[in-house]
Amino acid sequence: MTAPPGSLLRGPLLRETEAGWVRGETLKAGHSHSWAWLGVPYAAQAAGPLRFRPPQPHGGWVGIREARSFGPDVLQPLDPSVTLTPSVEGSLLLNIWTPARPAPAGGWPVLFWLHGGAFRAGSGRLYDGRELAARGEIVVVSVNSRLGPLGYANFGGLFADDRFAPNAGFQDQVAALRWVHANIAAFGGNPARITAAGQSAGAAGVSLLLGHGSTAPLLAGAILQSGGLNQVSDLDNSLDIARAYANALGVRRDNLNALWTLPPRAFVAALHTLEGVRKRSLNSRPFLDGVLLPTTRAELLARPLAPVPLLIGANREEYSLFVRLPDRIFQKIDRTYLAHKLEQQASPERVLKILSAYPDTLEGLTALGTDLFFHTPNDVLGDAHPAPHWRYRLDWGTKVAGLGATHGMELLFLWPRPMGLSSALMRGGQARQRAALAHRMQTAWLNFVREGSPGPDWQPGSAEQPNVNVLSLAGLSVEAEAERKRRALWDGLVVPMP
Template sequence: MMADIQAQSQAQPANGTATQEPIAATRYGKVRGRTNDGIAVFKGIPYGAPTSDSNRFRRPQPPQAWSGVRDAFTYPSMAPQPPAPIRGLFASWTDPTSIGEDCLGLNIWTPALNDGAKRPVMVWFHGGDFASLSGSRSVFDGTRLARRGDVVVVTLNHRLNAFGFMYLGALIPELAGDANPGMLDLVAALQWVRDNIAEFGGDPANVTIFGQSGGGGKVATVMAMPAAKGLFHRAIIQSGTYARNAHLEAMTPDQATQHAHTLLACLELKPADARKLIDLPMGTLVAAIAKAAQAERRAVWRPVADGKNLPAGPSWPKAPEVSADVPLMIGSTATEMSMLMGTPRPDLFDIDESTMRKRLSAWFGPDKLDEAIALFRKKAPKATPGQLFFDMVSAIVFRRGAWRHADLKAAQGQAPVYLYEIDWVTPVDGGKWGSPHSMEHPFVFDNVAGSASMVGTEQAEPQALAEQISPAWIAFARTGNPNHPGIPHWPAYTVPERTTMVFDTASKAVPQFRDDERVLLASAAEKDVL
């Protein structure tokens, strides 16, 4: 992979006319990109060495330098993971990559190279919890976002699941200092951005990290990592603080070690044989990860509060001091769980009242269940039991997490926090999905035209959302304040006002939005359903 690369100064397009392709210099060598609609695009630039062999489970190492000019035309490999189909609401979002342990690569979209413009840099962390997917899905193409905002967009891949989040410190003591290698990959990518992004027209002193779902959880976790201090200056968490014990807290070393034991058992290895994990073929380990996900004691791969790389949970019981001065934007969609629970369990859309009550009893005791159902039904009197269930669980799991996170950030008083909710209802399948998990991707990246499976084929309304949301993200990246002329004034979140920007065809900033829900749900049980 790191062999010398021969320089080619020109490319021949189909019409036979020679065109100059953009070339940029990094600390490790020169890279050649391509131009798309006026934006220079570089794909698969290595920010770390391959993570196979002796580098498996260890902190990332710098990439090896190369001579000549390296073609940066293709996305990096997807991190090793069990295969999963792209289906349903995600069907429009293609991903051309295949898995490989040499996955530490990033992609850049920029309006100009090395022109001293000091553009804001927006670094995207992909979702899929901490276990799956990649930053190379078509909806994350940064062309339109870079052109709209005159910003530099960066997406990347990093280690996931057991490759990036299996805690081995108790089983292989020499790896104790390398806990959370998947998160250390993200820090390494931000260090690469700091050292190289000026060549790509970006400002290393104005970097925003943003991510959705698991990517939002990664943003929250990076905000608590001492090694990342100073590498980013704004943060956006999209649908990423779900269930306090999933993303606001981190696993303890003891909890994480139990998940490592589960994987070892699936491989028929004893704890004393843990070192054999380093030498197993990638495919063998991937197969065991899939098996461990179905085990009686299901293996879960998430950050570990090891006391060093991640001193404590991302934002519980208080917001991390290491990022207290970083402005934060945080929010969710209205009915996150319609996709997350309804896609694998379509029968949930058609449950009856009795089944709805039985399922909700996991969060509410008998004394609170009637009160909770009455509150949500009053706001949506025509909702079916299935719709009411998705609405309530979305509030319990996602909105409650966002409120808690915003409260903790606001209590620090050192940087503003802005809260949002996206309430637009997608027309797909007759509107049954409501405002599902991941729906904001085409709005943030301004890629509505390639997202029919999520937002429908009629583009006027979803494009109107993109005209509000994408500029808000850009404004926040530029200044730490998301306000722009296309939306109503959006005040920072403070207690007790708790103003929320509600994005819809007619957006509005609402003080104490859903405050009755917030008060009621504060006492609901903690239950990690994802």
């Protein structure tokens, strides 16, 4: 290491990265403390001429960069559950938390976290890693990457123009993982012990990292929470989405260069436009580009995966969020809509058999959507995984709006305020029992990051023995027979998200 300017300023919170020196701060973390470095660039700001480019190395800075507060969120709509502070285009930053003491020889294991938000919104800022780092003696890293049309619109394919990087948002995630592998030792992390984890869209990103040639060798483990490869779009759909964005932005081939000069707010407005005209669809998502990702869905599912331990699961009533609280993304979901999605992938006889297993009620619709879009993709990925894997299901549910164990509920047991100001409302009562469940879950997740296994009480899964480790206020239990029946009904069917 070279001495920072003014070597007398050197201290335990000064760290040298490839781009320069950063200074962190000490934070209170429960009954302990954590060191944190916030808003650290892992690439140059992706704006101006870099708006549609792959992530570029940061040019560095002179002196010491203060890393004691979060940087701005990457460009996205204002959302009370994420932020009401205006975001900034191309803000490619990450946050690092460690125990508040020097690392042991070899360094601490690393948790590399990708947030959810349907590839349209979200922030690593919501996942404060100080308590996990202090309690688990690990390094926690949360990442921001490009979202919305600037992250995933296939303008390059639509206009046959290679100035547009395909899947720029995923390329950001690749760059962030590479940055962590190259720099985390300076913060006390062990680059040979990186576990990538994510929820919803973040879990889809981790699924892609597991099978990507340049990132798979960097991983020691993976955690997938309520998300997977069924969120990836095929090429034709990506072109439809890009065409809709181009129309919303008023861009054609003869004025294509306007895409570099439009103000950032125009891309947020275009996202809102698509969510009005392309309802019940993901309008921002990775796509099969034939360059970074395979060309077909079959090739995507057949890719070799990193042979590392896998923790994978979902919540009991994932789909209730979209049934009971329809929003900009999934509006007015009903049984007919899900039946239509099934008919696109299965024979009429098979569709009838599946639908007959789910009553035509609100609860039956929730169970059908949960199995269709969350549990069955996990079946296929878990069975194909070349290393030990453990399945989980969270059965605790919030009382708010009758949502139950819906999408995102497991986050409340792993992070302090993952839903911003609404976190306390969603948690509700039963504080002592919830604290015990949070302790069990955090212990399992930390064991997995440190040792590659959630613990001796957890049962690994396989196609022959489909164990699911059920997490509830009553404790940990293992369910197999009901899983075997559910899996026989679906028999490996994977339906892409709309």
